[in-house]
Amino acid sequence: MSNRLANxxxxxxxxxxxxxxxxxxxxxxxxxxxxxxxxTLSVIVQPEPPILVLGLNQQGPTQTVAGKIYExxxxxxHDLQPMPGLAESWDVSADGLSYGFKLRRNxxxxxxxxxxxxxxxxxxxxxxxxxxxxxRANFSHVESVEAPDDYTVVFKLKQPFPAFIKxxxxxxxxxxxxxxxxxxxxxxxPKNATPIGTGPFKFDxxxxxxxxxxxxxxxxxxxxxxxxxxIYFRVIPDxxxxxxxxxxxxVDISQYNDxxxxxxxxxxxxxxxxxxxxxxxxxxxxxxxxxxxxxxxxNDKRFRQALMYGLxxxxxxxxxxxxxxxxxxxxxxxxxxxxEADVAKYAYDPDKAKALLDEMGLKPGSGGTRAEITLTPMPxxxxxxxxxxxxxQSWSKIGVKVNLASTDVAGWxxxxxxxxxxxxxxxxxxxxxxxxxxxxxxxxxxxxxxxxFSNTMGYSNPELDALFAKAAVxxxxxxxxxxLGQAQKILVDDVPVIWLLEMEFPTFVNKRVHxxxxxxxxxxxxxxxxxxxKKK
Amino acid sequence: xxxxxxxxGRRLIKSVFILFAIVVINFMLVRAAPxxxxxxxxxxxxxxxQQYVEQLxxxxxxxxxxxxxxxxxxxxVATGDLGYSxxxxxxxxxxxxxxxxxxxxxxxxxxxxxLTAGVLLGTLxxxxxxxxxxxxxxxxxxxxYATPIYWVGLMLxxxxxxxxxxxxAFGYETVGGGYEGWDRVTDIGAHLILPVVTLxxxxxxVYARLTRASILEVRDxxxxxxxxxxxxxxxxIVFRHVLRNAILPVxxxxxIQAGHLIGGSILIETVFAWPGIGRLAxxxxxxxxxxxxxxxxxxxxxxxxxxxxxxxLVYSLVDPRIEVA
Numbered sequence: 051m052s053n054r055l056a057n058x059x060x061x062x063x064x065x066x067x068x069x070x071x072x073x074x075x076x077x078x079x080x081x082x083x084x085x086x087x088x089x090t091l092s093v094i095v096q097p098e099p100p101i102l103v104l105g106l107n108q109q110g111p112t113q114t115v116a117g118k119i120y121e122x123x124x125x126x127x128h129d130l131q132p133m134p135g136l137a138e139s140w141d142v143s144a145d146g147l148s149y150g151f152k153l154r155r156n157x158x159x160x161x162x163x164x165x166x167x168x169x170x171x172x173x174x175x176x177x178x179x180x181x182x183x184x185x186r187a188n189f190s191h192v193e194s195v196e197a198p199d200d201y202t203v204v205f206k207l208k209q210p211f212p213a214f215i216k217x218x219x220x221x222x223x224x225x226x227x228x229x230x231x232x233x234x235x236x237x238x239x240p241k242n243a244t245p246i247g248t249g250p251f252k253f254d255x256x257x258x259x260x261x262x263x264x265x266x267x268x269x270x271x272x273x274x275x276x277x278x279x280x281i282y283f284r285v286i287p288d289x290x291x292x293x294x295x296x297x298x299x300x301v302d303i304s305q306y307n308d309x310x311x312x313x314x315x316x317x318x319x320x321x322x323x324x325x326x327x328x329x330x331x332x333x334x335x336x337x338x339x340x341x342x343x344x345x346x347x348x349n350d351k352r353f354r355q356a357l358m359y360g361l362x363x364x365x366x367x368x369x370x371x372x373x374x375x376x377x378x379x380x381x382x383x384x385x386x387x388x389x390e391a392d393v394a395k396y397a398y399d400p401d402k403a404k405a406l407l408d409e410m411g412l413k414p415g416s417g418g419t420r421a422e423i424t425l426t427p428m429p430x431x432x433x434x435x436x437x438x439x440x441x442x443q444s445w446s447k448i449g450v451k452v453n454l455a456s457t458d459v460a461g462w463x464x465x466x467x468x469x470x471x472x473x474x475x476x477x478x479x480x481x482x483x484x485x486x487x488x489x490x491x492x493x494x495x496x497x498x499x500x501x502x503f504s505n506t507m508g509y510s511n512p513e514l515d516a517l518f519a520k521a522a523v524x525x526x527x528x529x530x531x532x533x534l535g536q537a538q539k540i541l542v543d544d545v546p547v548i549w550l551l552e553m554e555f556p557t558f559v560n561k562r563v564h565x566x567x568x569x570x571x572x573x574x575x576x577x578x579x580x581x582x583x584k585k586k
Numbered sequence: 587x588x589x590x591x592x593x594x595g596r597r598l599i600k601s602v603f604i605l606f607a608i609v610v611i612n613f614m615l616v617r618a619a620p621x622x623x624x625x626x627x628x629x630x631x632x633x634x635x636q637q638y639v640e641q642l643x644x645x646x647x648x649x650x651x652x653x654x655x656x657x658x659x660x661x662x663v664a665t666g667d668l669g670y671s672x673x674x675x676x677x678x679x680x681x682x683x684x685x686x687x688x689x690x691x692x693x694x695x696x697x698x699x700x701l702t703a704g705v706l707l708g709t710l711x712x713x714x715x716x717x718x719x720x721x722x723x724x725x726x727x728x729x730x731y732a733t734p735i736y737w738v739g740l741m742l743x744x745x746x747x748x749x750x751x752x753x754x755a756f757g758y759e760t761v762g763g764g765y766e767g768w769d770r771v772t773d774i775g776a777h778l779i780l781p782v783v784t785l786x787x788x789x790x791x792v793y794a795r796l797t798r799a800s801i802l803e804v805r806d807x808x809x810x811x812x813x814x815x816x817x818x819x820x821x822x823i824v825f826r827h828v829l830r831n832a833i834l835p836v837x838x839x840x841x842i843q844a845g846h847l848i849g850g851s852i853l854i855e856t857v858f859a860w861p862g863i864g865r866l867a868x869x870x871x872x873x874x875x876x877x878x879x880x881x882x883x884x885x886x887x888x889x890x891x892x893x894x895x896x897x898x899l900v901y902s903l904v905d906p907r908i909e910v911a
Binding site for chain 2: 261
């Protein structure tokens with residue numbers, strides 16, 4: 051009741067906003083929106099990041115804040131095509147072995163030191179390979195990094211690696227200041243408390259447990275940008291309180307899991323908020339139920355297929371994620387390049403599931419139970435717990451009894467990374483290319499005990515390994531698409547994991563904020579283009 | 587006076603041993619939880635390899651044998667050093683020092699509010715036992731005690747922040763307000779009201795019920811009858827004779843609660859985005875940030891011990907029949 055009252059009250063008071071909106075809708079071509087300079091933006095950051103040095107920590111919340119302080123050489127549009135970042139222009143040689151970048155000439159670090167090719171070489175050859183697991187993997191393909199002059203950098207690869215063009219996003223390869231870190235112990239550097247980047251916003255103050263304050267970088271290399279005076283990142287630990295903060299206008303932007311899926315419809319209806327699911331193309335998360343394929347009966351492909359048929363994934367999307375996301379058809383998210391649509395389909399079909407279990411000789415015992423497995427729900431919020439409960443119910447209908455074993459993040463990582471589990475939920479980012487974010491989950495060489503987000507299922511298929519290995523170094527796009535397509539067909543038939551959804555997250559933006567989501571990394575972007583209407 | 591000095595001396599010596607045991611037990615206890623901080627960080631990063639986890643373990647000192655880690659920690663604590671949070675890249679003392687004041691302000695005000703309002707309401711209810719005002723107070727106390735504290739918090743936010751717009755909903759002060767001096771105090775005060783009331787209501791209920799029950803026991807005793815027979819005013823009877831004899835259980839409970847003030851209230855701090863130590867502790871549990879967690883345990887233990895001693899002293903002041911021993 052109180053919500054409805056609040057809405058009514060707001061409707062009454064938002065006449066001005068509404069009429070302004072109508073004007074904008076009526077003639078977007080006529081009324082060219084005038085950029086307004088100045089103003090303060092308030093963004094939710096949750097959970098609070100441990101540190102803000104993006105080279106040392108790449109958690110989501112760290113990216114949200116540090117993505118404004120640090121920059122990568124490239125940025126990516128919604129179709130994952132590269133755009134200028136710290137590199138003004140770039141070119142890739144026809145043989146796919148050489149990547150040349152022309153750098154900004156007037157960029158400087160927040161302490162006034164000029165930014166040069168030296169910083170890029172230092173980051174790519176020393177800093178990142180030392181401390182950043184994803185960059186370490188990407189730059190392992192590099193033969194040499196050279197700087198012919200202060201504003202040119204050339205990467206020479208050992209062999210072609212077409213995914214390399216996606217390796218320059220700000221969280222994947224943040225450019226770090228050589229003059230601060232060279233020759234020091236990166237993790238213990240005292241300057242880590244006051245991050246120095248090249249981005250449009252400078253670090254000002256961090257009140258732990260409350261907020262992080264960034265201020266405008268007046269010497270930013272793009273004329274007139276950024277538009278905002280400053281940004282506050284607010285730590286609001288409770289999901290209901292976060293929704294309220296958006297409602298009252300105390301914060302302007304939320305992203306990822308800030309708002310629980312069951313709150314989305316309510317907030318969407320508020321007149322001062324817009325909701326978009328764009329801006330997650332680079333991470334393109336895919337969720338699944340991971341199965342420990344070392345153990346019977348999970349080691350039998352038919353059993354895994356039966357689990358796939360026995361799950362109404364459309365229901366999970368519609369009722370548990372309240373319409374966010376798309377049912378996944380296979381291991382590659384449809385927004386990631388080289389997605390293969392022509393694969394075996396697993397529509398909800400409990401009878402088919404039972405037939406497969408019969409074929410395996412798993413007959414219903416007492417109470418109709420054919421097999422029993424333990425599912426460890428992912429400890430990342432209420433929605434995952436609900437999903438686990440639904441999965442338990444669904445599979446019991448095909449005779450697979452599921453025991454739920456809940457734990458916290460540390461316990462979950464401990465269990466899954468040490469293969470001490472039978473089934474668990476997980477979701478993993480794809481980073482714009484199957485060679486970067488997909489192959490790692492399924493290849494034999496990435497079965498590594500104690501390492502999270504590796505091939506923790508223990509799935510191994512030499513034919514698939516060969517395809518992924520070839521595709522990684524295939525410079526011919528058509529051939530590469532064929533190899534990756536074939537790999538996807540094999541995986542969908544083998545079902546090493548039960549793919550659930552191509553995940554979408556709701557980004558809520560107050561209507562006074564413009565250009566909040568313009569690229570493939572959404573609100574982790576540097577916000578040089580973001581501007582706000584003056585509060586009336 | 588000498589009795590009190592020797593009492594304090596003996597209690598302090600005991601306390602050192604208790605603290606030592608607490609530190610050792612806590613140290614073992616936090617390690618018993620599955621996983622470690624390196625795993626949490628790997629889990630949060632969304633990508634990891636062997637080298638990443640090993641580097642973290644080495645940096646956190648987790649690659650040494652556990653008895654060695656315990657030895658290092660005990661030596662550090664003995665010199666007043668609570669260690670370093672590698673996750674947050676800050677000394678533990680700094681983290682606690684930063685987060686403790688907001689918590690103490692919150693719990694301190696809530697404590698005072700709960701104690702005064704609780705004792706007053708409880709007395710009022712007891713003296714008018716059986717009337718409508720007694721029933722009203724009892725029902726209010728029962729409701730405040732039984733309603734989930736986070737729900738009360740959210741409802742208060744909905745009413746006073748969202749609907750009426752009178753009070754700020756979250757945080758310790760206006761972010762970006764840039765207030766100085768008295769303006770800042772007023773600003774923090776406005777932010778304090780909702781969390782203090784939410785937290786205070788809960789404890790108020792406890793004190794009200796304790797006081798009421800205790801007074802009902804005392805008020806028909808012979809000495810009260812005597813006082814009444816002497817023709818004393820009702821107020822004097824209640825405050826000098828009844829309440830003073832009925833207050834001991836309340837002091838006991840207040841002593842226990844005071845020791846817990848520093849632990850804050852995780853729920854309140856979460857709902858109101860209050861940057862206090864309760865949340866720091868809660869996050870440290872989930873993140874397996876051992877040093878921070880142990881540091882908070884240590885400070886809390888010291889607080890509990892101190893308040894236990896203070897409570898015993900207060901007993902003897904309020905009721906001279908009780909001697910410190």
